[in-house]
Each structure stands twice: as structure tokens, then as C-alpha cells.
Amino acid sequence: MNRVSTAYCQARVVHSAVELGLFPFLTGRSATAAEIVEGLGLHPRLTGDFLDSLVGLGFLERDDDAGGGYSNSAGAEEFLVPGSPLHLGGSMYSHATIHYHVWGKLTEALRDGHAKSGVIADASFQRSYKDPDHLRQFMDHMDGYTSFVGHELVNCVDWTSYESFVDFGGARGNIAMRLVKAHPHLRGGVFDLPEIKPLFDEHMEKHGTADRITFHEGDFFESPLPATDVAVIGHVLHDWPPSARARLIGRLGEAVRPGGMLVIYDAMIDDARRDPESLLQSLRCRMMREGGSEYTAAECGAWVEAAGFEVRRLLPVDTLTDDRILTAVKVAT
Template sequence: MYATHALRVADGQGVFAHLIRHSGDSAGKIAAALAVDEDTLERLLLVLSSFGVLDADGDRYALAAGVRPYVDREDPRYLMGFVDHLISDTSEQFGRLSGYLRAGKAESDRDTPAPFEALYRDDESVGRFLNAMWGLSHHVSHELVALAGLSDARRLIDVGGASGPFSVAALHACPQLRATVFDLPQVRPHLAARAAEHKLGDRLDFAAGDFFRDPLPAGDCLAFGYILSDWDDETCATLLRKAYEACLPGGRVLVMERLFDEDRGGPLATSVMNLSMHVETRGRHRTATEYLGLLRRAGFVDGTVRRSGGDKHLIIGRRAESGSGR
């Protein structure tokens, strides 16, 4: 608990940014440069060095090997937005687990807001959540785009695509592609900011809607990135059927998720996030076989699994060129 809070505070106060520029500075020099209290800073630095985030040489500190990408705001692998989300939005909800054990989630949450009503309660919360999703998704999305083989795709529909981590990666890799993020209206300005940042012009647009109530826009590639793990099997089946109807003949659906090993014995990160899904949403993480079954149930064929070098993997289903494919 303290190590995670120390990470967040050090990031927010510019400690990591300073060490990127001035590796090997002492606590005194860092404190003077950042205009912070030296005693408090030194205690933070000691925690972070014991935790393996920093290397300490006497009273001099540097980022440990391999750490920089995850604390450097200029690096696509920057993860402190996700840490901020865990502390601000997730950790306070873990107290509900005791109630879930006693009475079950449905009974315990009967009078609480729906998951995304809470996450999207105001613009600050929306921004924090979307930054967390960007940090988790954008870097690995470049690898997932390559695994998806989108050179023949023309219209990507990014369902619940947030501020566009997958769409942005796909558009940079595939010059023939255009993408539409389909998400709740609150997301629009955040997507527009990412589109402008990445100079994508009108190749990346936004369609406001609720995927429970509204039809999905049509395209030859529909993507669900970290979406199906938010929902139970029946809801996932409904969403995939809607994707099937919106998918052009010969097109495909991409499911991008953490995957359990087939015996559900790991990986650890998937097991941890599976518990988080129980607290934050109404979903769970699944095995590749379970996702392939959901795709077949919706009518998609030729299901394949392509694993990335990270925690987020790809399951592909295709809509047949003609006929129902069911």
C-alpha cells in the first residue's frame, strides 16, 4: 500500500521527471530543485529504492534499470495514469468484497450506481479513467495491430474505444484505414484531443452511443479492447451478436483481453485483475477457449488466438463472405 502511494506521489511531484534529467542527484539536490521538503522526500526515496524502483548509491538516487519507460510521461509505456486510477477509483471499492462474500455481488450492489456511471461521474473521473486505459493499452496496441493483419481493412469500428489507444496505433500502421470510436458522449473531447495530438485529421472520428441500446456502426473490422471483461457471458454474447450484425461479410472482430491459462492457474496479473473486475465492473477474465466459444455463439467463424509479448492478447473471429456463418 505504501509503496504504491509513494509511486503516485513521486510521479505527481516530478521526482521521476527530475531523475530522468539528473540521474544520480542526492535527496537534497532533488528537494531543492522541486521545492519540496527534504526529510519527506528522503523517506519516499528510501521506500522506492527498497521497492526496486530506484537504485541508491549512498545518498544519490537513479532510476533502476528498466523502470524509465513506465514513469516517463513521454514514453508510450507510461503507467502512472493507471496507478492513479487504482488509488483514486479502485482501492476504495475493495471494502465491498466482504459483502460480496456474505451475500453475493448482485445483492450487495443492488443500490449502487452501474459501473460506468461511477467511472464517468464527472469529467475529472472520465479523464483519469481514460488516461489509465491509454497507459495500459497504447503501447501493446502497436503489436496487436501487427498481429491482427489489417492491411486489407478499410473501416475500423472501435467499440468502447475510449480515447483511441488501439485506433491511433492502427491508423499509424495502416494508411488505408479509417476508424470510428463508438463510446459514450463524455468521451468525445478526450478522443478529439488524442486525434489532434497524433495529427490524424478526419481519419479518426467519433460516434456517440450506448452499445446496449444503439446499433453499432458498420465496418469490416470491429474491435473490443478491454470491453468484454467488464461484462458477464450473456452480455458479451449480446454485444458480439451486435458486432456480427454490424460486420460486413468477410470482415472480422478483434477481442483484445488478458487471458487466463486454460487451467486458470495464472498468470498472476490476470488473476489480480479478475478480482478487480468483480469489484469495479460486472465482468471477469476468461480463457482463450471461452472467448472462442463466445465468438462461435455469435456467428463468427475461423476463430484464432494470437498472443502478444505483453498482458493483452488477441482473439479473432471472421464473418463468412456469404450466408449466415452460423
């Protein structure tokens, strides 16, 4: 019980390490506590316990035979150094600077019922996307999650019968890039707000996929949607109230060609409402955005069927948020 009560201490230590840039500072090298203090502008009073806590948690290694030098663990090198394929630093930075403080207002939220991020869903994206630095950081945050989801979508969905897909709300195209690399016959698209286009172009150029993925700009509630064989949408529906989710899936039903497929991934709540991970994820959505929450697979299935699809598969997958992937086929009329 006490470990749950004090779990925030572990999270805060790692968050501060990410905010300070400790892991990129140590990449490929070892440094003493004194060198870290000087290099990162820290005060020595707390630094020893801070660094050794990270050793105990498995994020750093300490060489006691070589002057007590600190270096990144293999996991920190793989996940917390910018530029690594599975970089989670952007996601941790968002949790450190935004989510952590929002969660501190949970008691207040339980009393008044309101989100505590200070944003409203239908305006927050357009407003926050005007800030280039914030937008780039948010894309790093999203990529941390979609790198794992992309791996599952590549391997768990049968793409052989389809030639095209569009990832709606697909950010700078991290999932789309992984799909076309793994399945050379596919041609992809990403639909998102116009402010993301420069970061999309940069990401496609970096991965050599610019000639196989097209960016479609617009608002997926108001703008015309591109026709496609497969519509992909994930970590999007939970930002909106149920009526908006049903409306959006209905619009995707119009965009998908007859016989095409709809793929939805999210941390769907188990029907018995006993899985703490999905329930905590749902609570986080409610804390971040008015109207936001996770939803059950049964609720999702009802929206999908109302839009003219038949649910074919629901698959739990190994991602950061223990997502489920729902696939459905559009009924020919």
C-alpha cells in the first residue's frame, strides 16, 4: 500500500532527469556526480541521492571501481535518448510538465467535475498548434506512443487485401511511415490540422517515405475527408464526448470504400471495469479535457455498426497504454 502511496516519488525523479536532459548528457559516456553537477547546473546537496535513486530504479549504472562514474542503462539509452527509434523522452516530458501537475488537482476535479488542464478540446488543438516549439514537443510525445502501436498495427492487421489507408489524426505520420515500410504495396495518407504539415514533411524526408504518404490537411469534423480503402484512427476518440465520437466514426464510414476496413486503437475499458490501467487512462483523459474519457469495446462497436461496418476482430496488444485494436469491414450496399 505504501508503494502505491509514494509511487509519485519515483515518477518525479525520472521526470526531473528528463527535464534536466540527464540522459542525452550521459549518452555514450560516463560522468562523475561532480561533472554532472557542473554540466547540468545542479546543486550538489540533492544530486547524490538523485543519481543513486536512478541507479536503483534501473535508469543509470554506477561504476564503483572507476571513481563512481554514472552512465545510462541500456534501457535509458534505448528509450530516453533523443533520436533513438523508440524514444519516450518526449512523452515523459509532457507527463513531467503538464500531466503531473494536472493530476495534482484530482481531488478538486472530483468535487467540481471539471478537467484541470485549462483547455477545451475543440479549441485546444488549434491554439496549441500555433506554437511551433509546443507542437514539436507534442509530436515527440505522440511518437512515443505510436512507435509501439505502429509495431502492433504492422503485424496484427491483415493488409494484404487493401492498397491504401489514411491515418486520421495521424500527427506527423509516425504510424503511416511504419506501415508503408513494412508493407511495400500500401500507399498511405495522414489527415490532420495544417500546422502539422512542415513536421510531417520533415518526418517523411527523414525516413525516406515522402513519395508514398500524402498529407491531407483539415478538420476531420468539418472538412471533406479523402476516400480510402482503410481508415485508421487511434488515441483520438478519447479526446471527445460520445456524441462527437459517433459523428466522427460516421464520417469515416462515408470515406471508406465499400468492402474497406476501419481500424480503431485505444485503451478501451474492459466490460467488467476492473482493469486499473485502462481506468486510470480514462481518468487521465477526463482530467485533461472536458468530455474526454476512454470507452468500452461494446460502446465502440455500437458506433462502428451505426456507421455501416461489421466488427470482425478485437485484439488486446502490447503497447504503452495496453491498447485494444478493433477492426471492422464496411458492408457493401
